[in-house]
Amino acid sequence: MRSDVEDLMPRLLPIETANKTEALRLNEGAPRNPQEYLRQVQLEASLCPEVVVAQIDPMKLRKAQTVNASVSGCQAAPEGLSPSLGWQRQQVANFSDVRQSIAKHRRHWSTQTLDENVVMPKLSDEEGWKTFCLGETVYKATAASGTHLEPSSALDYSKMGFPPFLSIVSRLNQTTVLALLEILVGWFEEAELVPQLGRWLYALLACLEKPLIPEAHSIIRQLARRCGQLRTTLPSQEDTRLPALNLLICLVARYFEQNDLADQHE
Missing domain, CATH: 1.20.58.1070 (Methane Monooxygenase Hydroxylase; Chain G, domain 1)
Incomplete structure (x- = not known):
């Protein structure tokens, strides 16, 4: 799936994929230059799941406060009572x-x-x-x-x-x-x-x-x-x-x- 996405959305900053040794070193400390920073971002992104599903407690939704905003208007003013x-x-x-x-x-x-x-x-x-x-x-x-x-x-x-x-x-x-x-x-x-x-x-x-x-x-x-x-x-x-x-x-x-x-x- 990741390759399909990359075909549709080409990388703006193409960076070579880090090898195992380099990935280990990137995880051990702060990046020393822009290239290492971008590779670290790339590594972190590769570890994220393709799809994330939120776990929602139905009981909390029932207790959530809702706001009912009425859209009905005012009653029209009787003749002679409406301001200019x-x-x-x-x-x-x-x-x-x-x-x-x-x-x-x-x-x-x-x-x-x-x-x-x-x-x-x-x-x-x-x-x-x-x-x-x-x-x-x-x-x-x-x-x-x-x-x-x-x-x-x-x-x-x-x-x-x-x-x-x-x-x-x-x-x-x-x-x-x-x-x-x-x-x-x-x-x-x-x-x-x-x-x-x-x-x-x-x-x-x-x-x-x-x-x-x-x-x-x-x-x-x-x-x-x-x-x-x-x-x-x-x-x-x-x-x-x-x-x-x-x-x-x-x-x-x-x-x-x-x-x-x-x-x-x-």
Whole structure:
């Protein structure tokens, strides 16, 4: 077989085959010149099997994590609720500026001292992150009754949720950004868009690095589809949630290039 391959693919560097004595010497030490190096490579190649079969454990394949990226698009916006193309372009430009600013000043903000009451949850603490970002007033009331209470006027972040301060988001690595996006988007699937959630979703998207990995594609598409679904339930274009929903759809579709999700200008 090896001669057949050589007939089809002639050698670019023809080297004489080493005899047994020379092969033994080549195995004993480093090559002393280019010719010996090429002969050593030739010798090693001759010892490789023609065909190699990988031994795969079927049990490991069953346990392997898979990513299901849905290709379904957003629901079309009701008449009068779709943003103009000019508005979408302006939001993408503004968002790009925000991302560049965060990247430029990330090191500075990550070194700033946090207040004593800012205790960031561990990565695996989903409930802790929901409370941290949304606040007890929104998250725990929603989980208990399906409705949320209005935040109190007092500046109590444990109740209101911590805003995505630069000193906080600059400390999040990409693993945490993606995990937190998944947690909040999962919560959003069964809840309304509240200001605390909107601020965090925007901030996390601003920290999400490109090119996106498959998991990130799936999560942001899920976010855009949920926004599109919720938008179809709005009573009118005067609803205060409309700009935020349009903005999130716009960023996912236009900035992160999920073009099939984009609102088409009227």
